Amino acid sequence: MELVLETKKINKYFDKPVKFHVLKDISFDIKKGEFASIMGKSGSGKSTLLYILSTMDTDYTGDLYLNNTLITGQKHQELSRIRNKHIGFVFQFHYLLSEFSVLENVMLPAKKLAEKSLAEIEHDAMEKLKMLDIEKLAHQRASRISGGEKQRVAIARALINNPSILMGDEPTGNLDSHNSENVFSIFKRLKEEEGLSLLIVTHDEDFAKRTDRIIQMEDGRILD
Amino acid sequence: MINWKVILNIAKTHLLTKMKSTVTAALGVTFGIGAYITLVGFMTGLNQMLDSLILNQTPHIHIYNEIEPSKKQPIALYQEFENAFNVVSSVKPKQSQKKIHNGLPILNYLKKDKNVLGATSQLRAQIFYLSGSIELGGNLIGVDIMEEARLSNIGDYVVEGTAEDLRNSENGILLGAGLAKKMSLKKGDRVQVSTIKGDVFPLKIVGIYQSGIAEIDNIQSYANLKTVQRILGEAPNYITDINVKLYNIEEATAMAQSLGKKFQVKATDINEANAQFETGSNIRNLITYAVSITLLIVAGFGIYNILNMLIYEKMKDIAILKATGFSGTDVQLIFMSQAMIIGAVGGILGLILGFVLSKLIDNVAFETEALPTITTYPINYNIWYYIIGISFALISTFIAGWLPSNKAKRIDPVRIIRGT
Numbered sequence: 058m059e060l061v062l063e064t065k066k067i068n069k070y071f072d073k074p075v076k077f078h079v080l081k082d083i084s085f086d087i088k089k090g091e092f093a094s095i096m097g098k099s100g101s102g103k104s105t106l107l108y109i110l111s112t113m114d115t116d117y118t119g120d121l122y123l124n125n126t127l128i129t130g131q132k133h134q135e136l137s138r139i140r141n142k143h144i145g146f147v148f149q150f151h152y153l154l155s156e157f158s159v160l161e162n163v164m165l166p167a168k169k170l171a172e173k174s175l176a177e178i179e180h181d182a183m184e185k186l187k188m189l190d191i192e193k194l195a196h197q198r199a200s201r202i203s204g205g206e207k208q209r210v211a212i213a214r215a216l217i218n219n220p221s222i223l224m225g226d227e228p229t230g231n232l233d234s235h236n237s238e239n240v241f242s243i244f245k246r247l248k249e250e251e252g253l254s255l256l257i258v259t260h261d262e263d264f265a266k267r268t269d270r271i272i273q274m275e276d277g278r279i280l281d
Numbered sequence: 282m283i284n285w286k287v288i289l290n291i292a293k294t295h296l297l298t299k300m301k302s303t304v305t306a307a308l309g310v311t312f313g314i315g316a317y318i319t320l321v322g323f324m325t326g327l328n329q330m331l332d333s334l335i336l337n338q339t340p341h342i343h344i345y346n347e348i349e350p351s352k353k354q355p356i357a358l359y360q361e362f363e364n365a366f367n368v369v370s371s372v373k374p375k376q377s378q379k380k381i382h383n384g385l386p387i388l389n390y391l392k393k394d395k396n397v398l399g400a401t402s403q404l405r406a407q408i409f410y411l412s413g414s415i416e417l418g419g420n421l422i423g424v425d426i427m428e429e430a431r432l433s434n435i436g437d438y439v440v441e442g443t444a445e446d447l448r449n450s451e452n453g454i455l456l457g458a459g460l461a462k463k464m465s466l467k468k469g470d471r472v473q474v475s476t477i478k479g480d481v482f483p484l485k486i487v488g489i490y491q492s493g494i495a496e497i498d499n500i501q502s503y504a505n506l507k508t509v510q511r512i513l514g515e516a517p518n519y520i521t522d523i524n525v526k527l528y529n530i531e532e533a534t535a536m537a538q539s540l541g542k543k544f545q546v547k548a549t550d551i552n553e554a555n556a557q558f559e560t561g562s563n564i565r566n567l568i569t570y571a572v573s574i575t576l577l578i579v580a581g582f583g584i585y586n587i588l589n590m591l592i593y594e595k596m597k598d599i600a601i602l603k604a605t606g607f608s609g610t611d612v613q614l615i616f617m618s619q620a621m622i623i624g625a626v627g628g629i630l631g632l633i634l635g636f637v638l639s640k641l642i643d644n645v646a647f648e649t650e651a652l653p654t655i656t657t658y659p660i661n662y663n664i665w666y667y668i669i670g671i672s673f674a675l676i677s678t679f680i681a682g683w684l685p686s687n688k689a690k691r692i693d694p695v696r697i698i699r700g701t
Contacts, residue, residue, distance in 0.1 A: 104699060
């Protein structure tokens with residue numbers, strides 16, 4: 058089966074406040090179309106790992122592959138492009154640009170990528186919003202919508218460039234059970250209907266149990 | 282690969298949603314540039330006026346025959362006293378004429394020189410103005426008035442009548458304003474002048490001359506060269522002064538020296554004659570620039586401050602942009618373009634403000650006895666000051682924007698998103 062993401066012996070240290078070995082020889086992979094979750098206690102290094110996988114954190118040793126290409130050691134400019142094109146990211150706290158409309162928020166990464174015309178991008182963005190059932194919010198200001206809606210907008214934004222993998226850092230951590238359920242079913246549907254690969258860091262055991270695979274982390278190591 | 286459309290769109294949204302800060306920052310630049318334009322226009326306008334008051338009346342090179350003692354007294358030629366210590370008491374000036382020897386050939390030579398804009402001959406005569414039994418000492422200058430008017434702004438100082446009136450009259454005089462007042466004379470009246478030898482001539486007042494410098498206006502008048510030659514009973518080649526105007530004022534010093542040597546005459550140049558005015562202008566310019574640059578630096582700090590605040594407020598936005606694929610350079614460009622937009626808009630408004638203020642000052646009445654041609658405050662509208670102004674606005678906002686935007690470029694999105 059084809060691999061979307063692969064890591065080989067990733068190690069990371071924190072220097073502050075004291076030198077601390079956060080990630081110890083992390084080697085694992087995500088297959089295409091797999092819905093995986095990472096679980097672990099606070100401080101187990103799961104978020105740190107996720108940010109390394111997302112290419113935003115470059116301060117580590119070891120190798121990271123995305124679509125079988127080595128990502129480690131690429132220039133920042135190139136990493137930005139990879140992030141833009143291949144990785145969708147959903148945060149715990151929605152993180153929309155509050156001064157822009159919902160539609161503009163969703164369109165922004167595609168505009169940056171600039172592979173399609175503006176009309177196509179707008180059409181795609183509306184499609185994504187429709188898929189997540191929030192197309193009526195398209196022209197609202199991002200600061201004027203509810204928490205659950207914000208998270209769905211963030212998911213739409215993460216999907217706009219049809220990424221290879223969607224990563225989430227506790228995407229349901231800040232939502233009530235109804236909205237959490239909603240987000241989970243969206244993820245499930247994306248996997249089943251679109252064949253999207255997902256890697257979600259979560260605290261929520263119910264959420265994790267329903268994914269294809271749970272990666273347990275403890276003290277900077279993956280438990281098998 | 283920079284996507285300007287997206288970057289400018291984000292910059293625009295930031296600026297529009299933070300209208301108050303944007304306007305404050307832009308106004309800082311506007312006032313800085315506006316004050317610079319007004320100040321520099323007003324100051325250089327005044328400088329030019331003051332300079333021209335003196336300098337335009339001063340020829341670039343003035344050639345005359347100086348009455349002075351011989352540098353070599355006859356005893357120096359006497360070989361027997363060659364090594365002796367000679368004392369000559371009561372030295373007298375050398376016996377010579379006031380007129381320039383070979384004046385007309387020199388004038389023709391100068392007129393053919395390609396560096397010379399024009400040369401005019403003058404005849405300065407000591408005369409007395411007669412008013413009843415009162416005799417007022419003074420000068421009468423015989424000039425080729427049309428040529429004078431072309432080369433200097435003497436025309437501006439003829440407050441009544443015109444230069445042409447003098448040319449067209451055989452025995453006309455442009456009487457000094459101070460003299461006219463003292464003798465209660467006006468245009469159209471007659472004035473009697475007497476030469477040192479005692480010959481009396483009536484002259485018709487065709488105009489009044491007011492230079493703005495009382496010492497001149499109280500003694501000096503102008504007449505045609507021929508008229509003065511006739512009054513003095515001298516031949517048409519009798520001239521005492523040659524005034525030369527050059528195309529390039531910088532050549533005056535060198536040319537004056539070579540002319541002095543070549544024709545055995547005294548030749549002084551404008552730089553020698555007016556060194557103190559240069560100093561005054563330079564100091565005034567220095568003050569103008571010091572004040573303007575201070576204003577612009579203050580405006581620059583305003584922009585720096587506001588952008589810095591904006592970037593702190595937008596930390597989360599910056600993190601999102603970076604997480605969704607905008608590079609550090611993109612983020613820097615977003616904030617740089619905000620700074621440059623503020624600089625450009627503020628700068629252009631500043632130029633307009635400066636222009637309007639200049640216009641206002643230009644229309645304020647400023648009348649003084651000393652300056653007959655000036656009715657309002659002088660303003661210099663030199664386009665270069667506007668170019669310097671907008672350049673400075675752009676450069677200072679560039680620097681003010683560069684520092685905070687560079688910080689934004691380096692923000693680590695992971696730290697913001699994780700809240701550490």
